[in-house]
Amino acid sequence: VAGRILSCRLQRREDPAGLSEAETSLLQSLRAAVHTEEEAGEDGDLVRTAAVDAVSTIAASGEDGALCTMSRGLLLLRPIAAAAFTAPQSSMQERRQISALHCLASVARSARPEAATWLEEDLRDAFHDSIHQDSTCAEAIWRLLQRSGISFLELRIAVYRLLSGLCQRGWLAEEVCSHEALLTWLLSPEAEPSSDGLLGLLDSPGTPPLDQPVPRAAMGRSL
Numbered sequence: 001v002a003g004r005i006l007s008c009r010l011q012r013r014e015d016p017a018g019l020s021e022a023e024t025s026l027l028q029s030l031r032a033a034v035h036t037e038e039e040a041g042e043d044g045d046l047v048r049t050a051a052v053d054a055v056s057t058i059a060a061s062g063e064d065g066a067l068c069t070m071s072r073g074l075l076l077l078r079p080i081a082a083a084a085f086t087a088p089q090s091s092m093q094e095r096r097q098i099s100a101l102h103c104l105a106s107v108a109r110s111a112r113p114e115a116a117t118w119l120e121e122d123l124r125d126a127f128h129d130s131i132h133q134d135s136t137c138a139e140a141i142w143r144l145l146q147r148s149g150i151s152f153l154e155l156r157i158a159v160y161r162l163l164s165g166l167c168q169r170g171w172l173a174e175e176v177c178s179h180e181a182l183l184t185w186l187l188s189p190e191a192e193p194s195s196d197g198l199l200g201l202l203d204s205p206g207t208p209p210l211d212q213p214v215p216r217a218a219m220g221r222s223l
Contacts, residue, residue, distance in 0.1 A: 030054055031074045042092075049096040052083055056103035059110075066110035069103065070119055077122055080104060081130035084162075085140050094155075101144075101158035108165025124171055137166075138175035142182040156197050 033051030036044045055076060058065040069076050083100035086093075108123065131140040144159050163186070166172040176182055185191040 027068060027071075027074055030058075031076055034076060034079050045090070045092050045096075048083075049092050049099070052080060052096045052099045052103065055080060056099040056106070059103045059106035063110045066107045067119075069107055070122060077107070077126040078129060081126040085127075085130045085144075098154050098158050101155070101162055105158065105161035105165055108162060108168075110165075120169070124169070127166075127172075136175050136179070137172055138179040138182055141176075142179060142185075145182070145185060153194055153197055156192070160197075 030051050033047050034055065036048050036051075055069055059069045068074070069080070080100050080103050083096050084104055086097070088094040088097050104127075127137050131137060141159055141163065145156060147155065163172075163176070167176060176186070
């Protein structure tokens, strides 16, 4: 609910400069929830997942929403990236991972490579800090695509959205081109096993609800 409220306010606001006191307070509350300690148990897991869902909704609302999630004062980008690339141990964490990937995809697609230097540096650093030191972003993305399970169509579509934004950046495009398996997968129409996933690979414009099937008609309009 918090994410939808703030995303609606950002979409309807005529003056894009600055946030109101209420908007800032809401974002700070989400920041506290995203940073809930792991030791908080199942309840804390639920809080973190709901907060990541909300931040993902805000990021998907447009450029203002995406830039809000990248604010250095909020410190949201790194924990969101960590949630995206940490192997889930439960269905709740799996949901959080998909929301986090969509959030990062919205940020990457809204914040252009020619934007402020610090935005691009923070985006790149958040990705590199969230993966194992012996890995690369391309390898981490490849591992996500190799997972299988009941909800992993949603996971692959989230990864495809992320790639469509990140591959505008030379640093990731170079990694992808150097990763033979990932590059082959992305260039081969036979690699993606589902029709909805293939449409997502071509271009998935929005964040699909996590509790609903991917809307085929909506995706078809983007082709």
